[in-house]
Amino acid sequence: MTLAGHQAPPIFNRGPAPLVRLLVFVSLCLAILVADLRFRYLEVLRQGLSVATYPLQMAAATPADFVRNASVYFATLVKVQLENAELRRQQLGTGDRLLRYAQLERENAQLRSLLEMSQRVGVRSIAADVLYDAPDPFSRKVILDRGAQQGVETGLAVVDAAGLLGQVTRVYPIQAEVTLLTDREQAIPVQVVRNGLRGVLFGTGQGRLEVRFIIATADIQPGDTLVTSGLDGVFVPGLPVAEIESVDRDTDAFARILCRPLAGVERSTQVLVLGRLALPPPRPTAEQEVAAPSTRTKR
């Protein structure tokens, strides 16, 4: 600071004024925020720094691991027996269905070869445990105990026994972050099982889901089941996703359709990460579209 033309003596010099430093740091933070949220430029920096802080994170996770293991250790015999009985009962039902599934799969393969359609590829899957909810309270994410080393990639679908749970959005060396269906930034192309009507499912944030952009007069009703349509080339088609709870048609153009997720989206602890399908064939060019006769009826 200058007072009447005199510089402050160097021993009292403390660099830029606090307000200036505040402005510099705040603008730096805002730049980082925009680069991360809007353009996703900073994933490399995030991965690098997360490797650096990894020992600290592991040390911090130890008490949580301990509590989880202790609760398993002290599970009572009665509880385990009940669970065992339940699992046996489920096993019977599943076994029966699996028998028929094998037969159906053979039949499907035969029919497809008869019709000269390409065979559906089998999908690899990775079993994983949900370690904990991601601490960020502004989003709905969970952390899995499988990561890049076990072959998890970003974009893969995550399911539990009842249906689709979410999508892997960030992969660390031995952990992965899954964005749940109910997160506000999660969107999935779906299809109504009953009539094949397609739509896009969005999370609303409060544990609910919403199908947007469906015309108010469309044939859709409470109780309908939604499955993935597979149009995105990311999810396997036919995974159960949600059940429709209410349809409000008194809106402008699109119906307001609220759904309930079928999977235990915010409860499941054991999940399956499904591998990626082969990429869909490239889109036809405009000429091909004109040339090809439209055989399929549009809904």
Added chain:
Amino acid sequence: MQPTNRSSRILLPARLWFIHLSLLVALGLVYVPTGRLPGVPDWLALVLAFWCIREPLRIGMGAGFFFGLLVDIGQGAAMGQHALAYVVLAYLANGLARRLMWFTALQQALHVLPMFLVAQTLMVVVRLIAGAEFPGWSYFLSSFTSVLLWLPMTYLLLLPQYQPVERDDNRPI
């Protein structure tokens, strides 16, 4: 330096390695996965505000920025969200440091509470603008639990400075 400016007891100067160690330990506590439990205190904000008030020449916005980034990475939050909050927190704490040193720890806690709330409000505003959902009012509970810990933490972090250099029964203070 005294415990507060009204006290006549002279403390040892705080060692720089101890300051940084305490910040690192706080970072470790932030990394403890607690899931969606509401009202988990923000350990790093607490320790950072403490040192910004005790040692405004050594700990300030730079430390807030650096540790804020590390918290963002550990929590999977937007990069820069905690950094922004901690930079503003450090600015406020540094600015009020001279005044706060005249108060007892309880009165200091009352001054620190609005700083924590400002920091949390900033984070909410940033994320809401980015399109996230509002986490509910229980989110702000964490400021209050942090402030409850101000008194025990002041005691804990001042302990190393309380010990005498060497034992001397004839020492006047």
